[in-house]
Amino acid sequence: xxxxxxxxxxxxxxxxxxxxxxxxxxxxxxxxxxxxxxxxxxxxxxxxxxxxxxxxxxxxxxxxxxxxxxxxxxxx
Numbered sequence: 001x002x003x004x005x006x007x008x009x010x011x012x013x014x015x016x017x018x019x020x021x022x023x024x025x026x027x028x029x030x031x032x033x034x035x036x037x038x039x040x041x042x043x044x045x046x047x048x049x050x051x052x053x054x055x056x057x058x059x060x061x062x063x064x065x066x067x068x069x070x071x072x073x074x075x076x
């Protein structure tokens with residue numbers, strides 16, 4: 001499977017490789033941001049803990065939503 005992915009990656013144009021890297025970067029960005037919002041005790045924005053956890057979960061769910069859309073568009 002990894003060999004298939006590397007062959008597929010090598011077939012991509014420069015633009016498609018750039019979009020692949022950007023897509024993965026934003027997935028990781030939203031995931032880390034969601035985890036940071038949940039676990040950072042001294043969060044600079046004043047929020048109730050329940051709202052902070054809900055906001056973090058929404059960010060994590062959104063990151064996986066973006067990832068699934070990205071994977072599905074990559075299979076075309």
